[in-house]
Amino acid sequence: MKIIKKLSTIFFVLCLLIGIYANAADIYFSPIYSDTRFPPSDKLHASCNHSATISIESKWEDINTINLVLKYDPQKIKILNVLPQDKSKTTNYSIEYDKIIFNKISSQNFDNSNVSLFNLYFKSTESTTQHTFEFIEWSYVTTKYWRVIPLKKSFTIQFEKVPECEPDIVAPKIEMIKPINKTNWVELDSSFVFEIQDDWKWIDKNTLKLSINNLSYSPNDKEVSWSWNQFIVYPRMRLPINKNIPISISIADKQKYWWANTQTQTFEVKTATWVVLENYIDPLKIRELSQWYKNFRWTQRECWFISNIYIKESWINLILSKSILQKLGCPIPTEWQTIQNIDNPTDTIVIEKIEKKSYISVFAVIWWFLFVVTFLLKLHYRHWFSKHKKIVEQFKKLHLD
Secondary structure, X not given: OHHHHHHHHHHHHHHXXXXXXXXXXXXXXXXXXXXXXXXXXXXXXXXXXXXXXXXXXXXXXXXXXXXXXXXXXXXXXXXXXXXXXXXXXXXXXXXXOOEEEEEEEOOOOXXXXXXXXXXXXXXXXXXXXXXXXXXXXXXXXXXXXXXXXXXXXXXXXXXXXXXOOOOOOOOOEEEEEEOOOOOOEEOOOOOEEEEEEOOOOOEEEEEXXXXXXXXXXXXXXXXXXXXXXXXXXXXXXXXXXXXXXXXEEEEEEOOOOOOOOEEEEEEEEEEOOOEEEOOOOOHHHHHHXXXXXXXXXXXXXXXXXXHHHHHHOOOOOHHHHHHHHHHHOOOOXXXXXXXEOOOOOOOOOEEEEOOXXXXXXXXXXXXXXXXXXXXXXXXXXXXXXXXXXXXXXXXXXXXXX
16 A cells, blocks of 8 residues: 555656646747738738747746747748847757748746747738648757757637738828918919828829818819829919918828828918919900909019119100009109019019119219300300490491491
8 A cells, every 4th residue: 555655646746747847838929910900900911921929938947948840831821031039149040941940048047937039020822811830849948957848839820811911001291382471472363282292102192172262173173283292273263352262182091901091281371462463474464354353463573674674764764664663563663762572573572762872974064064165155255246236336327427
């Protein structure tokens, strides 16, 4: 009986030790799932790039060496890269046809801690629905007392086909670049230019929704034209005078998967109290515009040019220059003036008065000198002529007598 009890005790201890060794270390395969906004979030996406973290946990004693052999099906899975956490010379790995071999000499204490060994980057074929990654029998760890603990284990991963592997998560940006100064007045015959920026998959032009002064525009309207990342809009109806114009625009990403990011912007501009006639415009067009608006103006550069002519003209042509300025809707200089700030043709003309200066003309002095001399000579001539005339009359009388 005593021998039987001893054998039973030894058998129990051996079973206990075997159980302890069996659970002394464990291996983990943790895939990183896609963004939860793009379902399915509990499955990997077929034919897309994915990653998984391979980690190990020890519950008994320090680990001396780690040897892993991860088997996969090359007909379903393509290995992209293996990135060890420890890049020292004590870590080695190789990618073979259907397996990954990883070994590491460790001096780290793994006691009751989950330690990452390497990151695995892979992708599946489009038709793959599931795949099993298996750590086969050559996977084990050795402890500091050279005990061998097997790590044979398998992990089954589910895949599902999705429309896109890299969904667009960046919303587009909208900016109105014309008119530049939104707080200043805009021309009544102005166009509007918007710039679209997107850092990912660009935008879907068909999702454009635009409203200018409560009139809607679609991407295929003749008033809308695209130029790379900008589009120009010419209002369908002429803008009213001196009124706040509301503008609303929205556009979405070129996204097929789940939903698209939509960006909406609103602006408000104020129209001018006159029409600015840009560049050359014929007289018939001026008459046509004058039937629509009471006031219209030419560009600042044109007004600047005519005003300078007005300033430099003689008093004889001032009336003609003034008439031209009035017809063009340009400010009329009242004295010697200079026109500044002409860099922007649509800016309001700023006229600053300068002091009137007197200049002594040499030709004017000569003219006045000759005039005075001539006048004095004329007076002298008339005086001597009348005196000579009296002498002649007296001589005639004396001769008769």
